[in-house]
Amino acid sequence: MSNATPLLDVSGLTKHFPIKGGFPIPRTVGAVRAVDGLDFQVGEGESLGLVGESGCGKSTTGRLITRLLEPTGGKVAYRGQDITHAGRKQLAPIRSEIQMIFQDPYASLNPRQTVGKIISGPMEINGINPAGGREKRVRELLEIVGLNPEHYNRFPHEFSGGQRQRIGVARALSLEPKLIVADEPVSALDVSIQAQVVNLLQKVQQDLGIAFVFIAHDLAVVRHFSQRVAVMYLGKIMEIADRDDLYGNPRHPYTRALLSAVPEATVDDTPRERIRLVGDVPSPINPPSGCRFRTRCWKATEKCATEVPPLVQVEGNRPGHLTACHYPETPETVPGPRLAKNPEAAA
Amino acid sequence: MTPPTPSAAAPLEVTDESAPASPAPATSQGNESRSPGRLAWTRFKRDKTGVVSAGIVIFFFVIALAAPLIAKLYGKDPYTTYASQRPELLNAFSYPAGPNGGMSSEFWFGIEPQLGRDVFTFLLYGIRTSLGIALAATLLTCLVGVVVGITAGYLGGRTDYFVGRVIDILLSFPSTLFFIAFMPVVYGLFVADDENIPTSLRAVSLILVLAVFGWASLARLLRGQVLGLREREFVEAAKVTGASPWRIVFKELLPNLWTPIIIQSTLMLPAFVTAEAGLAFLGVGIIDPTPDWGVMIQRGAQFYTEDITFMLFPGLSMVIFVLAFNLLGDSVRDALDPKSKR
Numbered sequence: 001m002s003n004a005t006p007l008l009d010v011s012g013l014t015k016h017f018p019i020k021g022g023f024p025i026p027r028t029v030g031a032v033r034a035v036d037g038l039d040f041q042v043g044e045g046e047s048l049g050l051v052g053e054s055g056c057g058k059s060t061t062g063r064l065i066t067r068l069l070e071p072t073g074g075k076v077a078y079r080g081q082d083i084t085h086a087g088r089k090q091l092a093p094i095r096s097e098i099q100m101i102f103q104d105p106y107a108s109l110n111p112r113q114t115v116g117k118i119i120s121g122p123m124e125i126n127g128i129n130p131a132g133g134r135e136k137r138v139r140e141l142l143e144i145v146g147l148n149p150e151h152y153n154r155f156p157h158e159f160s161g162g163q164r165q166r167i168g169v170a171r172a173l174s175l176e177p178k179l180i181v182a183d184e185p186v187s188a189l190d191v192s193i194q195a196q197v198v199n200l201l202q203k204v205q206q207d208l209g210i211a212f213v214f215i216a217h218d219l220a221v222v223r224h225f226s227q228r229v230a231v232m233y234l235g236k237i238m239e240i241a242d243r244d245d246l247y248g249n250p251r252h253p254y255t256r257a258l259l260s261a262v263p264e265a266t267v268d269d270t271p272r273e274r275i276r277l278v279g280d281v282p283s284p285i286n287p288p289s290g291c292r293f294r295t296r297c298w299k300a301t302e303k304c305a306t307e308v309p310p311l312v313q314v315e316g317n318r319p320g321h322l323t324a325c326h327y328p329e330t331p332e333t334v335p336g337p338r339l340a341k342n343p344e345a346a347a
Numbered sequence: 348m349t350p351p352t353p354s355a356a357a358p359l360e361v362t363d364e365s366a367p368a369s370p371a372p373a374t375s376q377g378n379e380s381r382s383p384g385r386l387a388w389t390r391f392k393r394d395k396t397g398v399v400s401a402g403i404v405i406f407f408f409v410i411a412l413a414a415p416l417i418a419k420l421y422g423k424d425p426y427t428t429y430a431s432q433r434p435e436l437l438n439a440f441s442y443p444a445g446p447n448g449g450m451s452s453e454f455w456f457g458i459e460p461q462l463g464r465d466v467f468t469f470l471l472y473g474i475r476t477s478l479g480i481a482l483a484a485t486l487l488t489c490l491v492g493v494v495v496g497i498t499a500g501y502l503g504g505r506t507d508y509f510v511g512r513v514i515d516i517l518l519s520f521p522s523t524l525f526f527i528a529f530m531p532v533v534y535g536l537f538v539a540d541d542e543n544i545p546t547s548l549r550a551v552s553l554i555l556v557l558a559v560f561g562w563a564s565l566a567r568l569l570r571g572q573v574l575g576l577r578e579r580e581f582v583e584a585a586k587v588t589g590a591s592p593w594r595i596v597f598k599e600l601l602p603n604l605w606t607p608i609i610i611q612s613t614l615m616l617p618a619f620v621t622a623e624a625g626l627a628f629l630g631v632g633i634i635d636p637t638p639d640w641g642v643m644i645q646r647g648a649q650f651y652t653e654d655i656t657f658m659l660f661p662g663l664s665m666v667i668f669v670l671a672f673n674l675l676g677d678s679v680r681d682a683l684d685p686k687s688k689r
């Protein structure tokens with residue numbers, strides 16, 4: 001999917017949070033390796049889903065891309081321009097192109113500002129004066145996200161969670177961005193509201209051609225929304241592929257384990273094989289050597305402890321399907337409940 | 348602001364594929380929006396204690412402001428010793444000749460023992476002085492507290508650590524003792540020993556010293572609030588859109604801090620009134636002949652065994668004022684912060 005000049009090019013992105021300790025003289029005693037060498041690209045108008053367990057560095061990645069956090073290492077390039085360590089002034093022209101939608105709709109809107117002020121604020125900061133005035137534009141945006149334009153003067157506390165998230169979407173759209181980082185935009189919402197917001201985001205993506213980095217831990221939501229999906233584990237990408245490849249033909253043991261954990265709604269089907277991972281996710285302060293997944297992997301050998309598996313296109317994969325595993329699952333051994341049930345999703 | 352078109356507006360709530368379950372039926376009717384401030388005002392108006400207290404507090408501020416006007420209509424001033432022109436006002440022991448401290452249609456609150464000044468105007472001007480000093484000290488304290496607190500909270504790190512230790516020291520200081528010991532030193536900085544200390548210098552020094560010891564608690568409170576707020580996602584949202592630190596502080600954080608600031612200052616002002624009166628009573632603040640609540644109580648304490656009326660008026664008025672202001676502060680807190688119900 002990634003063409004010659006990707007919209008967003010992330011290479012070797014690293015973020016280590018220092019751990020301070022020591023009583024008389026505080027010093028750095030270690031680091032939480034939240035994100036440890038990520039490589040991925042996002043093309044124009046493409047939606048990349050970022051999935052993984054809690055604490056695997058998904059949200060940190062989102063905050064690194066939007067530069068809310070300072071990367072420890074690696075490179076983030078937007079349209080070929082290096083923004084890894086750009087300051088506020090240097091970022092100013094790019095700010096309007098990369099926007100963010102936040103997880104908690106109750107914390108992401110200033111309770112003391114009206115909806116109109118919240119949505120027009122980004123335009124005010126960036127000195128954007130749309131034709132017909134900002135207020136007209138805000139009313140348009142409210143309509144786009146499915147809210148009543150008359151809500152212009154309302155305060156956030158007068159809205160429900162789903163409506164608030166729509167306001168958050170309108171705020172992100174106010175600058176007409178090219179890339180939106182959505183950090184678990186629906187996980188704080190009721191399931192019935194989740195579908196509405198995901199459909200709204202999908203509509204926005206298709207109508208306005210906005211690229212998304214969609215962070216979620218809900219595999220079904222990501223499958224519905226993203227053309228490409230990356231699976232993260234302990235700060236590293238385990239597997240990245242087009243949606244149908246990843247869900248239909250997972251090559252990494254971790255991806256398979258994740259997919260097998262998705263609850264099934266059908267009862268008439270024969271129960272599929274479930275892979276139960278044992279143990280906990282190791283601490284990102286002291287991650288395992290070699291492959292990070294080896295401590296919980298049923299295929300791990302000596303090689304996995306010594307050599308870090310590179311993220312490459314393993315044999316039998318289609319182009320763009322990258323897997324970081326020494327012993328990838330063979331397509332034949334995948335019983336693939338998804339394969340069996342969804343022939344259209346099969347690779 | 349917006350045209351009232353509820354009927355036309357209602358269908359617009361329906362989205363592309365679904366009707367958002369509007370849990371608040373209030374959102375579907377009318378366009379009036381209720382800001383957090385207006386909600387607080389509605390709550391405040393329902394609180395009878397608060398409304399009565401506010402009335403009393405406003406009454407005190409009005410008579411303090413209008414003291415010269417009232418004195419003019421009344422025809423007396425707080426400095427003239429009426430007994431020296433009319434010795435019949437005081438008896439042989441220099442106490443008011445009339446009953447109840449000399450209260451009469453001419454001297455409403457009676458006259459002062461010994462010097463024979465008019466108690467009513469003296470009290471009016473005393474309230475004026477005390478409230479003026481307390482108000483100035485409160486404003487200065489709030490300004491310093493807000494600036495230091497927000498700076499420490501927002502910048503964090505070394506600044507926060509340093510400011511935190513300064514606040515620790517100030518809060519652990521025995522401030523009353525310090526006032527008594529330090530006020531003469533402050534005066535000494537500006538005026539030679541043998542000269543008279545001008546009243547304006549006394550007032551300014553009082554305001555400064557009260558503010559120096561007052562800002563620490565407000566700053567600590569706001570620092571904590573800012574620490575909590577700056578990690579909130581709406582601050583991150585502002586950063587993502589490229590907002591400057593100034594804009595984040597003034598447009599995003601400060602509007603969320605008005606509640607603690609208002610609550611703290613309404614509780615701070617009566618504390619300053621009593622502190623100022625206490626210092627005047629101890630003789631290190633405003634001194635006679637400048638009218639002042641504390642000065643009056645100090646004078647009254649000299650005569651209270653013989654003439655309780657003279658002590659009664661400043662004492663009672665001060666108790667009423669401080670009580671009303673504290674109750675007002677409580678009501679304001681309840682109105683602004685409905686979760687902290689007692």
